[in-house]
Amino acid sequence: MPPRKRADAVRNEQTLLAAAAEVFVRSGVDAPIREIAAEAGVGMGTIYRHFPTRADLVVAVYRHQVEACAEAGPALLSTEDSAAAALRKWIDLFVDFLVTKHGLAGAMQSDSSGFASLHAYFLDRLGPVCGSLLDAAAEAGEIRADVRPFELMRGIGNLCIGRDDDPRYDPRRLIGLLLDGLSRQHPS
Amino acid sequence: MPPRKRADAVRNEQTLLAAAAEVFVRSGVDAPIREIAAEAGVGMGTIYRHFPTRADLVVAVYRHQVEACAEAGPALLSTEDSAAAALRKWIDLFVDFLVTKHGLAGAMQSDSSGFASLHAYFLDRLGPVCGSLLDAAAEAGEIRADVRPFELMRGIGNLCIGRDDDPRYDPRRLIGLLLDGLSRQHPS
DNA sequence: GACAAAGCGGAACAGTGCTCCGTATCGTTC
DNA sequence: GAACGATACGGAGCACTGTTCCGCTTTGTC
Structure with a gap:
């Protein structure tokens, strides 16, 4: 047809x-x-x-890697000792991906017309993966249960912005801090 | 002369x-x-x-507010119950400032020529203030001692990016998480 | 009022996104 | 393999922006 x-x-x-x-x-x-x-x-x-849009091109170029990242989620969940560990490793992968593509993190948050759908694509494909990792860790009582994939991924993405320009800035340190904050504290 | x-x-x-x-x-x-x-x-x-540069104009327009934010640091340190509380409130002010200026957070991280010195100005003026809050809280054992003002401010700034475009995104939640992570956990 | 210095305006150039349509190429049909 | 409609291509052209540069105007002074 x-x-x-x-x-x-x-x-x-x-x-x-x-x-x-x-x-x-x-x-x-x-x-x-x-x-x-x-x-x-x-x-x-x-x-x-x-x-038609720049986002379409970017998506096409990185589709394989996004796919790999998406598939790594369930895999980590079954091989790691805890859901929290799986989440951490998955986020590591996600950060690796963002940080090695010059300007991608920045582009993803940009509201500029050309990139509008890029954000959406990442969220559609990786959001559910991130969500199941979060849910598993929350269910196990390893992290707080009130954080949604959307905001976590967005936050991680934001923290990765600008790593190119300034070698003094290491997003991973802050992301580590964020994840520590996500971990359930022993109730005082 | x-x-x-x-x-x-x-x-x-x-x-x-x-x-x-x-x-x-x-x-x-x-x-x-x-x-x-x-x-x-x-x-x-x-x-x-x-x-001469866009940053100069931006700096001039917001100088008063940056100044106010800088002066609020020591003030909070002396009025709040703990250094950690002062730090939290100060960061609240900082976020307020960033979030109410469309695109400022984004501009601050941008490496684009025009904004290059904006980042520097913020760091020069607010970095030391943030540093003394961090030091005080670290000295009191309320937070980990290995985080520098540069990276914290940058992280906060990054997390504020894009709040304009998407009402679903609330930087404060993530910043709260980050600060939780910064808090010293009771050593297991 | 006259004159030099300081300051002003905006034309002009360069880089970029995006569209549009005359032209070239492809696949099909005879 | 020639002819022909459909498909796809190329890049000139327009719009918008940053930035420079220099002839003209305004200011302060004598």
């Missing part, structure tokens, strides 16, 4: 993904569209046709 | 501060220079002459 895509279109889509990945590493996820187009050797129109 | 400034220059500087304050409320601290110039009824050159 859906008429098959043309061969050159398929080829271009692949070329674009490779070029974008390359440019994102070199210049961050905010790199000018023109730069990505040049790298791929295509016109700008082609980019917009395949990936 | 320094030749007195011309009357029109002084006038324009005041006009500009008022206009910028107005525009920052309406359109956030990233508002186009042209918009601020128009609001003030001056040319763009005038803005750049008085405030």
Whole structure:
């Protein structure tokens, strides 16, 4: 029913993904569209046709890694000793992912038109995973039960912003603190 | 010795501060220079002459409030029951400040040229204040002693990013968590 | 009033996002 | 393999923004 895509279109889509990945590493996820187009050797129109918004392109480039992160959730839950440990390790993975993509953390919180749906995608795919980790840990009495995946992920994402520019800033330390605060304190 | 400034220059500087304050409320601290110039009824050159970088303008507009926040530190330390309580209240003030200025939190972490010195100014003025609160609380054994003002302020700032766009996101909850983590746990 | 210095305005240039449509390529049909 | 409609491509063009630069105006002084 859906008429098959043309061969050159398929080829271009692949070329674009490779070029974008390359440019994102070199210049961050905010790199000018023109730069990505040049790298791929295509016109700008082609980019917009395949990936109407910048978020679409970013999502496509990192889909595999997001998927891997999502799948790691349940896996950790079954291999780690405690749900809290699984949660910590999962967040470690999440932070690894964010921190190695220049500007991604920043882009994710940005309200600017192009990135609007990026935030949504991350939340849709990883939110439930994060949620089940939180629920498991809460059920085990290891953490407080009143924190939702949305705010936790957003907070983690925010804390990762700007790590590129300033080597003195280590998001992991603060995230560690946040998780300590999340841990249920022995009721005085 | 320094030749007195011309009357029109002084006038324009005041006009500009008022206009910028107005525009920052309406359109956030990233508002186009042209918009601020128009609001003030001056040319763009005038803005750049008085405030070479955007950070200079932002700093000038909010100097009073930053000053007030800085002065509140020692005051709280002497009126609150514990240093930890003073720290919490001070951070509350800091968050209030950030959250009511559209986009300021975001701008502060941005590495973009125009905002580069904004971050520095906040750190210079508020860092020591935050530091003495941290030291006092650490000395009293109320919090861990290994967290520096730089990272705490930066973390708080980061957590405040994006509150404008999404009413579901409440930075204070996460900041509360962070401070809980900062509190010394009874050694198991 | 005249004059130099200080200050002003905004045209102009550069970088960027995004659209639009004439042109080229593809797949199909004969 | 030629012809033709559908699909996709390229990049010029427009809008918007930051920033500079210099001819013109205003100010303060003598």
